[in-house]
Amino acid sequence: xxxxxxxxxxxxxxxxxxxxxxxxxxxxxxLLGILQKVQEHQPAQYLPTAVLEYIAAKTAIPxxxxxxxxxxxxxxxxxxxxxxxxxxxxGTACHTRxxxxxxxxxxxxxxxxxxxxGEMEALSVTTADGRTTLRTVACFGQCALAxxxxxxxxxxxxxxxxxxxKELGALDQGDLLx
Amino acid sequence: MPSQITVRIDGVxxxxxxxxTIFEVAEANGKVIPSLCHMEGVSPAGSCRLCLVEVAGxxxxxxxxxxxxxxxxxxxxxxxxxxxxxxLALELMFVERNHVCAVCxxxxxxxxxxxxxxxxxxxxRYPYNSPRLPVDVSHPRFVLDHNRCILCSRCVxxxxxxxxxxVWDIGGRGIGSRVVAELDQPxxxxxxxxxxxxxxxVCPTGALVEKGYGxxxxxxxxxxxxRLAMKKGAAS
Numbered sequence: 385x386x387x388x389x390x391x392x393x394x395x396x397x398x399x400x401x402x403x404x405x406x407x408x409x410x411x412x413x414x415l416l417g418i419l420q421k422v423q424e425h426q427p428a429q430y431l432p433t434a435v436l437e438y439i440a441a442k443t444a445i446p447x448x449x450x451x452x453x454x455x456x457x458x459x460x461x462x463x464x465x466x467x468x469x470x471x472x473x474x475g476t477a478c479h480t481r482x483x484x485x486x487x488x489x490x491x492x493x494x495x496x497x498x499x500x501x502g503e504m505e506a507l508s509v510t511t512a513d514g515r516t517t518l519r520t521v522a523c524f525g526q527c528a529l530a531x532x533x534x535x536x537x538x539x540x541x542x543x544x545x546x547x548x549x550k551e552l553g554a555l556d557q558g559d560l561l562x
Numbered sequence: 563m564p565s566q567i568t569v570r571i572d573g574v575x576x577x578x579x580x581x582x583t584i585f586e587v588a589e590a591n592g593k594v595i596p597s598l599c600h601m602e603g604v605s606p607a608g609s610c611r612l613c614l615v616e617v618a619g620x621x622x623x624x625x626x627x628x629x630x631x632x633x634x635x636x637x638x639x640x641x642x643x644x645x646x647x648x649x650l651a652l653e654l655m656f657v658e659r660n661h662v663c664a665v666c667x668x669x670x671x672x673x674x675x676x677x678x679x680x681x682x683x684x685x686x687r688y689p690y691n692s693p694r695l696p697v698d699v700s701h702p703r704f705v706l707d708h709n710r711c712i713l714c715s716r717c718v719x720x721x722x723x724x725x726x727x728x729v730w731d732i733g734g735r736g737i738g739s740r741v742v743a744e745l746d747q748p749x750x751x752x753x754x755x756x757x758x759x760x761x762x763x764v765c766p767t768g769a770l771v772e773k774g775y776g777x778x779x780x781x782x783x784x785x786x787x788x789r790l791a792m793k794k795g796a797a798s
Contacts, residue, residue, distance in 0.1 A: 433745055436745060437745075446722070446728035446729075446731070446754070447744040447745055447754070448718075448728060448729060448730055448731035448742055448743065448744050449731050451731065451744065451745050451746055452731040452732055452733050452742070455733040455734045455735070455742075455746075456733075456734070456735045
């Protein structure tokens with residue numbers, strides 16, 4: 385049986401990181417591109433601390449600056465990401481059309497705990513089996529389709545609890561990557 | 563050689579060198595513009611928004627510390643509108659974290675407190691956020707208290723530009739922003755920190771303090787770090 389939880393391993397493809405850094409070094413704003421490519425290349429789509437330390441040593445960019453960039457952009461993750469991504473819009477238009485209920489439904493259905501103190505804003509949680517990451521975003525810019533949910537990079541508009549449960553049920557249930 | 567220009571500050575004609583910021587010109591001519599993030603000798607950040615000034619012909623307010631002085635500019639450094647904005651900026655700083663002067667080691671030597679008193683901010687009009695923030699006492703000599711931090715980023719710039727260690731940076735975003743050491747690790751575990759204490763000397767509030775001081779006892783020497791910056795600037 386495969387281990388279900390994604391490995392919080394510190395391993396990374398050093399040769400790949402080296403080529404990415406070599407391609408971009410010296411260009412202004414190179415860090416953002418390096419981090420993005422490296423995260424995409426990681427099996428669990430996240431940046432382990434070992435990678436950050438390696439990039440800092442290679443590029444002579446201070447570690448705290450790299451950490452600042454990684455935590456500023458929602459694109460980067462310091463935690464392993466699930467294989468499926470579900471993004472629920474919490475913008476004003478989606479909120480008025482019931483996106484809070486959708487979020488609660490999704491959390492219940494995926495078996496995720498509520499945030500601390502009932503706080504549900506700016507959330508990014510991964511199920512214990514590492515299959516699905518549930519996230520909230522401020523706005524997709526698709527307010528006419530409110531409430532909007534993005535499942536594995538496809539936008540679904542006019543969602544209700546039933547259609548959301550249907551999409552969640554159809555998520556990739558296949559084996560996890562090693 | 564950069565050319566000399568003339569700007570009008572509060573109606574007085576001042577001579578300036580091209581490339582100087584409004585803040586520098588005002589300072590050289592004896593005008594005091596309030597600021598919490600500006601520091602002589604390090605790059606400007608424009609993060610505290612207290613040095614906002616009015617420039618004739620520009621509708622919005624401009625930060626004096628990052629706006630270069632231009633030929634024929636007419637700048638106003640105090641007006642009812644500016645005082646209103648500065649008070650608001652201060653109130654929002656007080657609301658955001660836990661600035662409890664009565665139990666602060668910097669009480670009486672605090673730039674935030676002094677500025678609030680000079681601008682007559684005796685109360686705030688908004689509910690306090692009262693966040694539960696940690697205090698990092700892992701460093702053998704110094705303490706970082708997030709409750710008092712106003713994110714002016716003086717410590718970040720001093721550590722990077724004068725000491726060259728760049729231990730500090732701002733992590734996170736918006737209301738979740740925090741000063742972080744390296745990978746958000748305890749300050750005491752930081753490999754890059756040289757324990758020079760420059761960040762502690764330039765902190766405008768009681769966020770970075772030296773251990774061993776009680777309430778009202780912590781004093782700092784901002785100018786000592788500025789002198790170092792000048793020397794470094796002259797050498798390079």
